Structure formats: C-alpha cells, structure tokens
Amino acid sequence: MSKIVIAPYAAKLRSGNRNPKNYPYWVELIQRLNANGHEVVQIGAAGEELIEGTSERIIGWPFSKLRDVINNADLWISVDSWLPHFCHCERLKSGVVIWGKSSPQVWGYPDNENLFVSTEHFRPFQFQHWETEPYDPNVFPPVMQVVWAVERKLKASRKPAYAGIY
Amino acid sequence: MKYEVVPIDETFPEYVREHEVQLREAGLIKSGVVTLQPVVAPSAPILSGVPNLSKKHWTVTACVSTKDRYATTLPLCISAIATQTRKPDKLVIYDDGEQVDLHTISPFEGLLKMCGELKIPYEIFRTPRKGQVVNHQHALDTCEHDLLWRIDDDCIAMPDCLERLLNTFRDHGHGGEQDSIGAVAGLVLHPGAINAPPDFLDGSLKDVERGMNLQWFSWNGGPREVGHLYSSFLINVQAARKSGGYPRELSVVSHREETIMSHQMFRAGFKLVVDPRAVTWHLRESTGGIRSFDDQSLWEHDEQIFQSYLKEWGEKDNSPTKLVVLDCGIGDHFAFKSILPQLKAKHTDKELCLAVCYPNVFDGEGLKLISIADARNMLGQRYDSANLYKWCWEKAWDRPLTEAMLEFWG
Numbered sequence: 340m341s342k343i344v345i346a347p348y349a350a351k352l353r354s355g356n357r358n359p360k361n362y363p364y365w366v367e368l369i370q371r372l373n374a375n376g377h378e379v380v381q382i383g384a385a386g387e388e389l390i391e392g393t394s395e396r397i398i399g400w401p402f403s404k405l406r407d408v409i410n411n412a413d414l415w416i417s418v419d420s421w422l423p424h425f426c427h428c429e430r431l432k433s434g435v436v437i438w439g440k441s442s443p444q445v446w447g448y449p450d451n452e453n454l455f456v457s458t459e460h461f462r463p464f465q466f467q468h469w470e471t472e473p474y475d476p477n478v479f480p481p482v483m484q485v486v487w488a489v490e491r492k493l494k495a496s497r498k499p500a501y502a503g504i505y
Numbered sequence: 506m507k508y509e510v511v512p513i514d515e516t517f518p519e520y521v522r523e524h525e526v527q528l529r530e531a532g533l534i535k536s537g538v539v540t541l542q543p544v545v546a547p548s549a550p551i552l553s554g555v556p557n558l559s560k561k562h563w564t565v566t567a568c569v570s571t572k573d574r575y576a577t578t579l580p581l582c583i584s585a586i587a588t589q590t591r592k593p594d595k596l597v598i599y600d601d602g603e604q605v606d607l608h609t610i611s612p613f614e615g616l617l618k619m620c621g622e623l624k625i626p627y628e629i630f631r632t633p634r635k636g637q638v639v640n641h642q643h644a645l646d647t648c649e650h651d652l653l654w655r656i657d658d659d660c661i662a663m664p665d666c667l668e669r670l671l672n673t674f675r676d677h678g679h680g681g682e683q684d685s686i687g688a689v690a691g692l693v694l695h696p697g698a699i700n701a702p703p704d705f706l707d708g709s710l711k712d713v714e715r716g717m718n719l720q721w722f723s724w725n726g727g728p729r730e731v732g733h734l735y736s737s738f739l740i741n742v743q744a745a746r747k748s749g750g751y752p753r754e755l756s757v758v759s760h761r762e763e764t765i766m767s768h769q770m771f772r773a774g775f776k777l778v779v780d781p782r783a784v785t786w787h788l789r790e791s792t793g794g795i796r797s798f799d800d801q802s803l804w805e806h807d808e809q810i811f812q813s814y815l816k817e818w819g820e821k822d823n824s825p826t827k828l829v830v831l832d833c834g835i836g837d838h839f840a841f842k843s844i845l846p847q848l849k850a851k852h853t854d855k856e857l858c859l860a861v862c863y864p865n866v867f868d869g870e871g872l873k874l875i876s877i878a879d880a881r882n883m884l885g886q887r888y889d890s891a892n893l894y895k896w897c898w899e900k901a902w903d904r905p906l907t908e909a910m911l912e913f914w915g
Binding site (some may be wrong): 379401402420421422423424425427428429442444445446447448464465466467 | 769809834835836837838840842843865866894895897898902903904905906
C-alpha cells in the first residue's frame with residue numbers, strides 16, 4: 340500500500356468564487372485510489388474543505404514538517420498551486436500535477452507528471468488574474484487518466500527490494 | 506522643563522504687551538529680579554553674528570513653493586497652515602505655475618482673507634519658474650524670522666504640527682539646545698500606507714539608497730536624530746545659511762534638493778530631528794509640481810549631482826540595493842526561492858532586498874525583507890515597473906516562470 344499526499348486546492352479567491360484551478364473530481368479520484376489500496380493524506384491551509392476518503396488531514400503545518408510529510412510519502416498529487424513550487428524549490432520527489440486552464444509550460448516543472456486534456460483549454464493570457472475567470476469542469480482530465488498516471492509514477496519510483504551482487 | 510522669569514519684550518504677543526499692567530495686577534505675570542539681557546544657557550554654543558536662539562518664542566515663516574496645483578492640493582495646504590494651533594508669523598508662497606492673481610480666484614480669495622483675519626501676513630511671489638531650489642533658497646536668503654517652515658504644496662499639516670515642531674525644537678535633548686539644531690521634521694505620511702519602520706531604517710543616507718525614508722513611517726516613541734530630511738520640515742534659518750543652503754546646480758525638477766540641503770546641515774554639525782508626534786499628510790498629487798515635467802534627463806541630471814555629493818561625502822561605498830517585489834502567491838515565492846542562488850551570483854555587488862507577502866518562505870536565508878506596502882512607498886509611481894506579471898503579460902511570456910524571474914530580475 341502506498342501513501343499519497345494530495346494538495347487539492349489552489350489559493351482562495353477574494354471574490355469567494357471557486358478557483359478555476361481546483362480539480363472537480365477529488366472525491367471520485369480518492370475512491371479509486373483507496374480501491375487500489377492506497378492511503379491518501381490531505382494537506383492544505385486552514386478553512387479548506389476536507390475531502391471524503393482521506394485517512395489523515397494535515398492543515399496549516401509549518402514548511403519544515405510538510406517537507407517530512409512529502410519525504411515520507413510515496414507520491415503527491417496537486418493542482419496548479421503552491422505544492423509543485425515547494426517541492427521543486429526544496430528538491431523533493433516529483434509528483435502528479437492536474438492542469439486545467441493554466442499551462443504547465445509556464446507554471447509547471449518537467450520532472451512532474453503534468454496532466455491536461457488539451458492545450459486548447461489553456462488561457463490565452465496566462466498572467467491574467469483568476470478572480471474573473473469562469474469555472475469550467477470540462478477542462479480537467481478525467482479521473483482514470485489521473486489514476487493511470489499515479490500508478491505509472493508509483494511503479495517507476497519503487498526501488499528494488501535488493502540491489503547487489505548475488 | 507525649565508522655568509525662568511524673563512522681561513516682557515517685543516517677542517511677546519501684542520495682547521500681553523498692551524495689557525502688561527493689568528496682567529501683573531492679576532498675578533498672571535510674576536516679577537522677579539532679572540536683568541534685561543536675555544537668558545543664555547552656558548552650554549549652548551552661540552553662532553557668531555547670529556541672534557541668540559535660546560529664548561522662549563521663535564518666529565516662523567511658512568514657505569510653500571507651488572506649481573500647477575491651484576485646483577488640487579494648494580488650497581488644502583494653505584488652509585492647514587492658516588489653521589495651525591500655533592500660527593506662523595508669515596506665509597510666503599512661490600508660484601512657479603500660472604501665476605494668476607490668487608485674490609481673484611476661488612477658493613484663494615477666501616483663504617487669503619482668512620489669513621488676514623487670523624493675522625497671518627502673507628506674500629506671494631511670481632517666480633522666474635526655475636524650480637523649487639531657487640524658491641527655497643530665496644526664502645532662506647530673505648527670511649526675517651528665526652525659523653522657516655517649508656511645506657510641499659501637496660502636503661496637509663495636522664493642526665498641531667507647527668506647535669509640536671516648535672516644542673521639539675525647544676525641548677530636544679535636555680532642552681536649550683536650539684542653536685545646535687539644524688531642522689526639526691515630523692512624519693510625512695502617505696494616507697493608506699502607514700506602517701512601523703523596518704528595522705534596517707536608521708535615518709542615514711543609506712535609506713535614500715534603499716529608496717525609503719524614516720518620515721514615511723510611524724512609531725511609538727520619541728524623536729530620532731537622522732542624517733537627512735524629506736519634504737516638509739522646520740529649518741533653523743541661521744544654521745541653514747551657515748551650512749550653504751540649497752544645491753543650486755540642480756535642474757528645474759530639483760530632485761534630491763531637501764536631502765542634499767539637510768544633509769549638508771548635518772555634516773556642518775547641526776542636528777536633524779524627526780518627531781513622530783508632528784504629522785503632515787502627503788497626498789502625492791499626481792499632477793502639477795515636479796510631475797509637470799516628463800523629461801527623464803532632468804531627473805538623471807539631478808541624480809548624477811546627488812551621486813557626486815555622496816562620493817564627496819564618502820557615502821558612495823554603500824552597495825546599491827536590488828529590490829525584488831513578490832506581490833504574488835506563495836507558490837511564486839517558492840519558485841523565486843529556487844532561483845535565488847543564481848540571482849545572488851549575478852548580483853554580488855548589490856544588496857538584495859525582497860518585498861514579500863510570505864516572509865516565512867525565506868526564513869533563515871539572511872535576506873532583507875520588507876512588506877509590499879513598504880515597496881509601494883519606496884517605488885511610488887515606479888511600482889508597476891517592478892511587477893513581474895505585468896512584464897510577462899506585455900511580453901506574452903510562454904516559457905517557464907523561473908526563466909521569467911531570472912530574466913526580469915537578472
């Protein structure tokens with residue numbers, strides 16, 4: 340069984356609207372991951388909605404402790420938020436990033452598994468603020484695409500039980 | 506506080522002089538054995554050929570140099586001067602603008618009448634339009650009073666500002682040090698952006714290199730001695746004359762004029778004091794004043810002159826500051842942190858200063874951190890040019906964010 344850390348939410352908008360970068364299918368995704376035998380841990384900031392199916396919730400921890408959480412996990416999954424930048428800066432393991440209207444070419448890192456449906460969904464003005472951007476659930480990859488990416492990444496990251504000369 | 510019996514002389518208000526007998530009979534004026542010579546504090550140095558300033562009532566000329574602000578902030582400035590709890594003894598206005606007869610236009614017609622009612626003599630000069638330095642120097646050369654209160658035409662002094670400045674002039678240190686004080690200033694605050702001063706601000710010329718000034722901030726505490734002053738302050742006329750006055754070689758925009766002039770007083774041995782209890786509001790009017798000029802070469806010319814002064818003063822050894830403004834999300838702060846080693850390697854000759862929303866991202870990095878509000882104060886109208894996102898938008902940037910950061914701040 341693998342331990343997967345998720346950072347499901349991008350920053351809250353001042354308008355109170357749903358951030359267009361937030362993935363709409365977390366509940367179903369976590370159900371699939373649980374069905375595959377994986378433990379899912381949610382990290383984030385205070386006030387964020389807790390997603391059903393997670394075994395542990397780590398809210399508002401300092402960065403030093405979050406570093407340990409990521410190091411002790413087998414994989415992390417995030418939307419376009421602070422976590423990919425944090426992991427890149429701290430040279431932590433790579434993860435899976437779910438993209439909608441923001442472009443991984445600008446905001447992402449090539450060592451992560453960057454999932455998106457089509458470049459046609461990317462905003463033409465990537466540096467526009469998000470407050471007035473309408474939410475569209477159709478720009479996000481389906482749940483199974485994320486599950487397959489997770490399994491692929493986990494398989495690639497598994498170390499052999501023994502490495503040496505017989 | 507020192508109490509002394511002094512004779513009623515011409516420096517006392519007219520009412521007191523006219524009613525001296527009645528006031529003495531009422532016991533409100535005490536008699537004592539005094540000589541007619543003014544009291545001199547033995548430790549106070551007396552400038553040669555200079556009226557003794559160790560007295561109890563100093564006369565003040567308020568001086569405003571104005572350009573093209575008739576319809577915006579000039580009436581507010583004059584109104585604030587006229588309604589001070591301690592009225593100036595004279596108001597002088599230098600008009601570098603349209604030079605219309607102010608008695609014929611509203612609201613100046615009423616304001617000048619108000620000055621008359623409040624017994625504030627005034628004088629309005631139609632200048633040769635050569636900028637603030639020429640005007641302020643003229644005010645200094647011709648001032649008949651002890652102190653000159655210069656106020657920018659987009660500044661509004663709180664009603665007790667002059668009173669507090671005079672109290673500080675009288676009481677600073679152990680009191681009686683007036684002859685050694687070059688100027689007293691209050692806070693010059695930008696409404697909506699008032700914070701405590703960052704720890705690294707010390708009132709020296711290093712703050713100018715950082716683009717900041719102690720007078721922009723507010724603190725709980727007493728006056729602080731500084732190395733230079735900004736915008737509006739109360740000048741010891743004799744001290745300023747002895748120190749050389751204003752730098753006449755500046756252009757018509759007179760950039761850095763008060764910094765150079767005040768620091769010259771500091772170097773001549775006079776104290777510059779900032780009292781946080783005396784407050785002036787700086788509206789930073791976007792039209793008129795030096796903002797009437799859009800020729801960047803004038804600012805560059807004045808900045809070069811300022812740099813030459815710094816060199817002459819031996820202040821040029823300070824490392825210039827590289828300011829990075831991170832007015833963005835926490836993720837972008839981490840993205841910036843990932844390229845920080847490369848940025849430091851590129852700018853080994855500069856001191857990095859970060860304006861951030863999330864200072865804890867940089868814990869342990871040993872970097873100078875300021876708030877976004879401080880950066881706005883520092884940069885003023887140049888703030889937008891420090892905006893990475895705006896730059897990326899204009900360039901239609903489509904490469905990684907970290908590459909954008911390296912190019913923008915590299």
